[in-house]
Amino acid sequence: MKFLTKLFKRNSSWDLPKISIVIPCFNAEKEILATLKSIQDSHYQNVDVMVIDDGSEQRAEHFVQSFNDPRFRYFYKENEGPGLTRNFGIDNALGEYIFFLDSDDLIYPDALSNLMDYALAHQLDCVSGVTVRRDINTGVEGEWFRRLYQTKKVNLLVNRLALYDDTLTTNKLYRVEALKQHDIYFETGLYEDKLFTAKLYSKLDRIGLIDNRVYIWLVYGNQTSITTSKSLSNFQERMVAIEKLWQYIPEVRKAYQIAFYMNHDLLIYLREFVFYPQAVKDEIYETAKEFIQKHYHYVYPRLVPASFNRACLDALCEGDKDKFIYTADILSQVFQDEQKTKQRI
Structure with a gap:
């Protein structure tokens, strides 16, 4: 099967649906340079890049402006956490589709094209791909729940069981109107991804899964990522999220x-x-x-x-x-x- 995005490119990549890429940013002015560069290297050009500064002391605006890319938009708001910052992105997106990207991670050049190909071919509101966890110091890589992504397929609600293991929100392309229609938004607190994906899996009948690598999750160490912190407070926050998501399972x-x-x-x-x-x-x-x-x-x-x-x-x-x-x-x-x-x- 010929890829739809390649067919569109014969005329213009701008004929494809626009994707809003939402990047919450908090004191990550140095890391965001590589993140934005990975977007510029993307094969998919029709994007609306929203860098949303969540109350940083050191604002990232000049780093965003240094790319001189009219597709890049910068916002500054009071600190509310990554979940509510992504909600701001959903409500202010210019694109028909949306993709969440953390300010210290990367995407593969063909990630958005592969996700959009499958979304258009099967008329899907959400398509999910493979996440690679890469240690920033050693370069060692591991794939997140690769067993869920062995082949390209449409996962149906009636047989959705194992997919709940993938709690990531950053390896997925979403149709904005579907998120709004089903009231799929982030909530306050840590581990907001767990609750968001539980809502997503319980409310969408059809979700696409592709076997392509789409997202690079850079692991910097125990003190630089919420998901790798082992403190008591983070354990308690995780438990709050788990109790909330129970209603959607x-x-x-x-x-x-x-x-x-x-x-x-x-x-x-x-x-x-x-x-x-x-x-x-x-x-x-x-x-x-x-x-x-x-x-x-x-x-x-x-x-x-x-x-x-x-x-x-x-x-x-x-x-x-x-x-x-x-x-x-x-x-x-x-x-x-x-x-x-x-x-x-």
Whole structure:
């Protein structure tokens, strides 16, 4: 099949629908240069680039202006967080479609073309592609839930189960009117992506999945990204988001969601457990216990195969604090030892 965007390009790339690229920016004036350059290198030219400065102390306006690109628009607003900043982008987009890009990440040159090709070919309100996590220091790459993106296909609501694992909003092209029509907006707080994608998956009947790499998520380290921070406050914010998204998850998914919680949401904190003071360990236990016991009838232990992780789940179900903390400490120490070994190799 010939790609639609290539066919359009024979006349003019401007014949294609306009895509608004929304870039929330907060004190990221240096990183945003590479981000904007990746947009200029894009094969897809009909874009409306919205750099929305979310109350930065060091404004990025002069960096945006340095590109001298009439497609780039700069906004400055009071600090509200990335979610509400993206909402500002939805409400002020000039494009028929919208794409969210973080100010310290990149897109592949053919990303927007590949997403739009599939959206137009199948008349879709949303198309999602492969995200690559790249360590900025080592260059090591890994693909985010590649198993969901083995082939190009249209995912239907009636068989939507595994797709909930992909909680990213930045690897997707959306039709703006569909977001407005279904009231799919971001909410306040951290981990707003989890709730946004849960709404998206529960409200759109057809979502396109393509096997192309579209997004480069640059990992800078523990202190520069909300998603890699392991503090108690971030754990609590994550729990708030998880509780909110529960209403959007279909019943058939909820057993898997508990497993995802143990295998991902909670696990990233358990891996750091040996570094926490006792009070933080106690708080993590109490919060996780309340969540697991509240949704106990969805617990299916066989979905959590790892031995130490499974033992932690058993302890939460039993309400055994000593067992949980003892096992979590072992899990954490084993993980930290493995990381040290990898660094020496």
